[in-house]
Amino acid sequence: MATVLVIGAGGVGSVAVHKMAMLSDIFTDVTLASRRLAPCAEIQKAVAKRTGKSINIAQLDADNVADTVALIDRVKPELVVNLALPYQDLAIMDACLETGTHYLDTANYEPRDEAKFEYHWQWAYQERFAEKGLMALLGSGFDPGVTNVFTAYIQKHLVADMRTLDILDCNGGDHGRAFATNFNPEINIREVTAPARHWAQGAWVETPALSHKQSFDFPEIGPRNMYLMYHEELESLSKHYPELQRARFWMTFGDAYLTHLEVLQNVGMTAIEPINYDGKEIVPLQFLKAVLPNPGDLGATTSGKTCIGNIVSGTHAGAPRTVYLYNICDHAACFAEVGSQAVSYTTGVPAMIGAALMLDGTWMKPGVFNLEQLDPDPFMSMLTAHGLPWQHIDLPHAPEFD
Numbered sequence: 001m002a003t004v005l006v007i008g009a010g011g012v013g014s015v016a017v018h019k020m021a022m023l024s025d026i027f028t029d030v031t032l033a034s035r036r037l038a039p040c041a042e043i044q045k046a047v048a049k050r051t052g053k054s055i056n057i058a059q060l061d062a063d064n065v066a067d068t069v070a071l072i073d074r075v076k077p078e079l080v081v082n083l084a085l086p087y088q089d090l091a092i093m094d095a096c097l098e099t100g101t102h103y104l105d106t107a108n109y110e111p112r113d114e115a116k117f118e119y120h121w122q123w124a125y126q127e128r129f130a131e132k133g134l135m136a137l138l139g140s141g142f143d144p145g146v147t148n149v150f151t152a153y154i155q156k157h158l159v160a161d162m163r164t165l166d167i168l169d170c171n172g173g174d175h176g177r178a179f180a181t182n183f184n185p186e187i188n189i190r191e192v193t194a195p196a197r198h199w200a201q202g203a204w205v206e207t208p209a210l211s212h213k214q215s216f217d218f219p220e221i222g223p224r225n226m227y228l229m230y231h232e233e234l235e236s237l238s239k240h241y242p243e244l245q246r247a248r249f250w251m252t253f254g255d256a257y258l259t260h261l262e263v264l265q266n267v268g269m270t271a272i273e274p275i276n277y278d279g280k281e282i283v284p285l286q287f288l289k290a291v292l293p294n295p296g297d298l299g300a301t302t303s304g305k306t307c308i309g310n311i312v313s314g315t316h317a318g319a320p321r322t323v324y325l326y327n328i329c330d331h332a333a334c335f336a337e338v339g340s341q342a343v344s345y346t347t348g349v350p351a352m353i354g355a356a357l358m359l360d361g362t363w364m365k366p367g368v369f370n371l372e373q374l375d376p377d378p379f380m381s382m383l384t385a386h387g388l389p390w391q392h393i394d395l396p397h398a399p400e401f402d
Contacts, residue, residue: 001026002359005075005101007062007092008083009034011340012106012141014043015348016083016355018338019386021053026356031075033060034084046339062088068095077101081355083348086110086117093125093136102134102358106141106351108232110190114272117191119235123368130367137363138370140354141347142308142327143169143249144233145371146383150310150325150390151237152376158323163314164398165237165247171343172221172252173304173331179260185289189270192253192261197230199238199247210258214250214401218307220328226250228401236370248401264288302331302341309390313398325392327383337387346388353382 004027006017013032020027032040032055040057047055058075061067062084072080072095082092082105089109096103110117122138129136139145147167155162196207212228231249238247264270269288274281309326327346334345354371357363363374371379383390 001028003029003077004079005077006032006081009039011344012348013083015338015340015344016351017055018047019352021047021051026359031056033058065091065094069098072099087112103136104140104355117232126368133366136368137354140351145350148233148371149376149379152372153380154312159312159314159316159321161315162312163245165244166311167249170218170224170252170307173302185292196228221307224252226252240372305330306342322395322398323392324395327388327390349386349388
């Protein structure tokens, strides 16, 4: 039915192309491209072994618009699925505009020289994509992505008049390493060390990074400490649901992780400004990324579960209601199916689902969209069908977490 070009051969890219190969009635021809060809070849071999299906591979410098245009012209995909670094979003969107190709990503644009991830750069592409009859789907991962769809589903079916939103992200897994990040170390550490922001009464409230801690008893995991953070879905959800009086994002971190992170910050290893070392310019955080474990290699040693979900309070049918809608994902089960841990799985599966809904016409329309702007029901059905089942419970009241 469709030819697809996937850019990015990390853990998320591996999950996405595995899942596309399992849905070959929609994804008839898949090409996986990355800066280095070797990871693509490894994934190609793994996909063939697990699914019996063949994917194509290509080498690509996605920072170079001309190179990306040339590859798109050669592959002729209907859709480019961008699972590369968020620094490359705009360059890949430019290549899609030049070639008349639809676009999807899982994380919003972030400049290399500033830890600032915002949607406004990509929202500015709205008219250009609409005029060419092209669609760009932004943030089709889990958070952002599934959490946006959860919000839309809750508003449609469970809490029509939403007032507060709390997104809770818990990774209860153990990878057995002294210190490792569960997705790209450079992006992860930039995100965690940035000041926290949440939406309250129509304005952003900024607080120091990791300064607000709460304990929460996560289903099938148990009590964990979670910290207030800024996450990109808050930007789009606060825009598209102006009735929200408060919107917050929380993520769990263990004490050992935070201790390692504090030491690395204190010695300058998380800095993004280049320094001179032995006559060469290096970025400390990029060097740190090179010496830390590759998140894509953690699947074989990771056990435990993730739990990510939304708590929304407001009124429904004239009565107060608070709903907790969440997914639980098992690291070992993910590895058994596609050879990746749950953090990659929970991002790669929604990327495949968003792509499928674009390609089969369910979600396809011209312009630039976040997932909450589209009908949540078909996405929610595909989550259950493709390995990310969800459930919801009623809670007595909105959590304070103050």
